[in-house]
Amino acid sequence: xxxxxxxxxxxxxxxxxxxxxxxxxxxxxxxxxxxxxxxxxxxxxxxxxxxxxxxxxxxxxxxxxxxxxxxxxxxxxxxxxxxxxxxxxxxxxxxxxxxxxxxxxxxxxxxxxxxxxxxxxxxxxxxxxxxxxxxxxxxxxxxxxxxxxxxxxxxxxxxxxxxxxxxxxxxxxxxxxxxxxxxxxxxxxxxxxxxxxxxxxxxxxxxxxxxxxxxxxxxxxxxxxxxxxxxxxxxxxxxxxxxxxxxxxxxxxxxxxxxxxxxxxxxxxxxxxxxxxxxxxxxxxxxxxxxxxxxxxxxxxxxxxx
Numbered sequence: 001x002x003x004x005x006x007x008x009x010x011x012x013x014x015x016x017x018x019x020x021x022x023x024x025x026x027x028x029x030x031x032x033x034x035x036x037x038x039x040x041x042x043x044x045x046x047x048x049x050x051x052x053x054x055x056x057x058x059x060x061x062x063x064x065x066x067x068x069x070x071x072x073x074x075x076x077x078x079x080x081x082x083x084x085x086x087x088x089x090x091x092x093x094x095x096x097x098x099x100x101x102x103x104x105x106x107x108x109x110x111x112x113x114x115x116x117x118x119x120x121x122x123x124x125x126x127x128x129x130x131x132x133x134x135x136x137x138x139x140x141x142x143x144x145x146x147x148x149x150x151x152x153x154x155x156x157x158x159x160x161x162x163x164x165x166x167x168x169x170x171x172x173x174x175x176x177x178x179x180x181x182x183x184x185x186x187x188x189x190x191x192x193x194x195x196x197x198x199x200x201x202x203x204x205x206x207x208x209x210x211x212x213x214x215x216x217x218x219x220x221x222x223x224x225x226x227x228x229x230x231x232x233x234x235x236x237x238x239x240x241x242x243x244x245x246x247x248x249x250x251x252x253x254x255x256x257x258x259x260x261x262x263x264x265x266x267x268x269x270x271x272x273x274x275x276x277x278x279x280x281x282x283x284x285x286x287x288x289x290x291x292x293x294x295x296x297x298x299x300x301x302x303x304x305x306x
Contacts, residue, residue: 013058017068019078025068030098034127036120038069039079039094046110047093053113054095057120060135065120095119099127114154121158133163140172149179167200174206183210201288208285216249237263237270241278248282256282257296265303276300 017025017037026035038054040047051069058067072079072092079089087096088108096106097119104123111119140155153176159169170193177186190198190207197203219226219242226246229239240263247256260282263275279300283293 011063013061013063013065014055014067014069017070019075022068022070022078026098027101029066031101033063033065034097034099034104034120034123035066035068036123037096037098038067039072039089039092039096040069041072041092044092050093050095050110053111053116057113057116060139061120061124062135064124097123099123114151117155117158133159133166133169136162137166137168137172140169144172144176144179149176152176153180165197167197168202170197171200171202171206174203175209178206178210178213183213186210205284205287208281212245212248212281212285215245219243219246220249222246234262235266237267237275241275244278244282248285253282253286253292254296257292257299261296261299261303264300268304 015025026037029035036054036058038047038051040051054067058065070078072089083089087103087106088094091108093110094106094108097104104126105119107119136155136159140152140159143149143152143155153173156169156172156176159166160173163169170189174186174189177183177189186206187210190203190210193203198207222242223246226239226243229236230243233239240259244256244259247253247259257279260275260279263270264279268276279296283290283297286293
């Protein structure tokens with residue numbers, strides 16, 4: 001079904017094709033934008049795995065590439081003609097890319113989304129185009145939120161190559177490296193950025209997260225010690241701050257914030273407002289619009305306005 005955009009139906013980039021429409025849907029259409037042809041069969045297991053991933057990446061390209069799906073069993077005459085032209089259609093799935101009326105590239109077998117995307121990017125570059133940066137960024141962030149830093153890293157890296165000054169892409173790349181236990185590489189990458197990009201909120205957030213992760217690892221072995229110190233002296237602000245850093249590193253965000261809030265409540269001026277500064281660093285690392293940040297910030301606001 002076509003999607004309505006601005007009152008006009010947008011053409012669906014995916015359709016089923018056959019030997020009658022091949023010239024129009026593939027050869028002629030590829031003179032406007034690249035067209036991928038997915039040769040498949042109902043009995044083909046890998047085809048069932050490939051097609052949904054292929055469709056997802058094609059739709060993400062927002063009309064910069066199209067997909068035509070052809071059932072080889074229902075279009076044997078077309079398959080025979082293309083095979084005579086040298087296309088290896090003896091096995092499926094086979095995906096053939098056409099650009100400007102010519103065969104541009106092909107692959108066989110079921111590929112993961114990342115490899116499909118690289119294939120399409122190559123075809124688009126050959127044809128003088130590329131995947132839209134906004135969509136790459138949105139998909140990369142979605143993968144990161146879905147706890148797939150390896151998949152997100154590929155997209156952030158691709159966007160970083162396309163747009164070297166894209167601070168969000170570079171921040172995302174550094175965050176993925178951090179999550180993949182490549183903290184030193186992430187820190188080196190951040191250090192090499194121009195000052196203007198270093199100042200970007202998302203870049204600063206990753207840097208704060210790296211600093212907290214390092215400090216948290218150092219403090220985690222002292223959890224019992226810090227808790228004992230606080231039990232003995234509730235005004236041991238240094239122990240509360242170190243405990244908060246360790247709790248944050250362990251993923252206990254609200255518990256970390258609560259320790260710092262307790263310190264601020266007791267003496268917000270201690271060590272020139274050290275607890276408040278530490279809390280603000282947590283907010284920066286979590287993201288200023290993160291739900292945990294907003295919850296803890298409301299508590300801080302209530303505390304300071306008493």
